[in-house]
Amino acid sequence: MGIEIRADGLVMTYGDVRAVDGVTFSVAPGEFFGLLGPNGAGKTTTLEMIEGLRQPMAGTVRVGEHEPWKREPELQRRMGVQLQSSSFFERLTAREQLDTFGALYGVAAGRTDEMLEQVGLVDKAGVRTEDLSGGQKQRLSIACALIHDPEIVFLDEPTAALDPQARRNLWDVLRQINESGRTVILTTHHMDEAEALCDRVAIMDSGRILVLDTPAALVRGLDAPVRISLAPGTLSLDAAREIAGDDPIDDTESSLTITTRDPSRILTALAGRDALAGLSVKGASLEDVFLELTGREYRA
Amino acid sequence: MTAFRALARAMLKGFFRDRMAFFFAVIFPLMFLVLFGGIFTNQGVSKAEIIQVGPVAVLDDIPKEAAAYFKDSLEITTSSDEKDALEQVRKGDADAMITQRGDQLVVRYSRADQVKAATVQGTFQAIVQSANIAATGQPPRFSLTTDQVEDDSLESIQYYTPGLMGWAIASGATFGAATNLVVWRKNGLLRRLRLAPIPTRSVVLARVAVSIAIALVQATIFLGVGIALFGLRLTGSWPMIIPLLVCGTLAFMAIGLLAGAVAKSEEAAVGISNFVVLPMAFLSGSFFPLDGAPGYVTAISKVLPLKHLNDGMLDTMVRGEGPSSALVPMAVLLGFAVVVTAIASRLFRWGD
Missing domain, CATH: 3.40.50.300 (P-loop containing nucleotide triphosphate hydrolases)
Structure with missing residues (x-):
């Protein structure tokens, strides 16, 4: 071999x-x-x-x-x-x-x-x-x-x-x-x-x-922010703003999402408030790397 | 060798499990044989129907032997109404009407069926002649003997079996090679085989062997049915059809390879094969003899491999000619195969 x-x-x-x-x-x-x-x-x-x-x-x-x-x-x-x-x-x-x-x-x-x-x-x-x-x-x-x-x-x-x-x-x-x-x-x-x-x-x-x-190295190299989502109602929008600081917040009917480059700070704060219902943490994937490199436009 | 055997086995199984391919290669041409055999075995043209109006002396007086002959070719009914009889002839219900006016024999016929019109005229011409001779009281000075040139057994089945068999084998080999090539190119199997540690020739030889085997199976079934059901009789050098079939198969495979190399899809390969094989079968006399065909048709037929296969098979299996009569057709078939394969290989692609 x-x-x-x-x-x-x-x-x-x-x-x-x-x-x-x-x-x-x-x-x-x-x-x-x-x-x-x-x-x-x-x-x-x-x-x-x-x-x-x-x-x-x-x-x-x-x-x-x-x-x-x-x-x-x-x-x-x-x-x-x-x-x-x-x-x-x-x-x-x-x-x-x-x-x-x-x-x-x-x-x-x-x-x-x-x-x-x-x-x-x-x-x-x-x-x-x-x-x-x-x-x-x-x-x-x-x-x-x-x-x-x-x-x-x-x-x-x-x-x-x-x-x-x-x-x-x-x-x-x-x-x-x-x-x-x-x-x-x-x-x-x-x-x-x-x-x-x-x-x-x-x-x-x-x-x-x-x-x-x-x-893994390709995904790290992308240096993309992490998306932290919670079930709706777990956290009020005001409380979320307080935790997120300058990080953007997306509040929809299905979830509340904070997009951040400092996930440990956000997660610690959420855990301190015991506001972790429906928690999901999504980093970038190889697909993001792929789309970043080859472009998002549709090719026939 | 194991590669050759494995590929040949795979192709053979693929063919015999493909009911459509088997139908078109074996059953379909066989249906034509049965059909042609049924139509032409009792080749006797149906009798001409004659209506006799009033007494016709010459008919009543003909000698016994002649009467038997007329009975075979004429069906005579009597009627007393001349007008009605004429009407029946016009409508085609009867072929002719005869009546006698004094010493005149009057025949009214319809030209609608020219063969019967000729039969009727000829027959009554002969009746009148012999009546005239009889009236002189002299014995006839000249007599006529007829005999066909072919072996007595050369009935129509003797002609149709080689022709239809040639057509069946041409279709089988052409379609087989064409679809095989296209399907394997499209599904990637050709490229897959190219990456296997086997020489390309074992793939080609396996296909050739399978096509020849299929042709021999077709021939065996054809001859079996012809002999068993239609009284086909093989003459002297009939085993020469085996090398003839091998050469023919190579020629038709070459056509198939060309069709397969050009065609983009299996449907196209079948279409192109049909477009070539069916006209070729007509022009090669597979369905009917080309004796009466115009010169340009015979000229075209000379470049068609099926024409030479048919000729070779006719000569050796029913005309009773010697084995050497197969040599020229075999050489033509092989030459055709070489030329067309060379063209096909220039257009050949391993994959799409």
């Missing part, structure tokens, strides 16, 4: 569009790395160059000592890829899909049962993929990516179009994959997902990496 990914100055253009414009980063063995960005930011193209689907027009990418676009079987056996759409053979059952992918990697047939177990699809083994739910399909496609026990796993938006339960369920599967020592590279639109799973994230836009750090 232990294979490092190094991308250095990657460039890919489609016509006049510089889809990827000088991307440099590296991923350490065993790391859970997130690639974030709005649609068209260049995440998928970047990922494709690392996977070996595209040769960079400029710059280099190395996975261990290999250049992935040369598609050397030794390297391909060490990488597992789950593509953006669920790429299955038509009209095969879950078990048959795993058997087929297993055969492509020269894996013994026993792995299929192991994988079905790992992603919780044992009782769906005989069901055709067309009849699986969205979450089951995603879990199966991850199982297909893991069938040959790869060291690096690429996941392209694995939780897109899943309901919250299926998403959380898949997170557990992804954590297990990473905890077993594999490097995981993930692209996603969901900032909560990146925050919950990734050791480090890179936020991309217009083909460039804007920031790259741990999610």
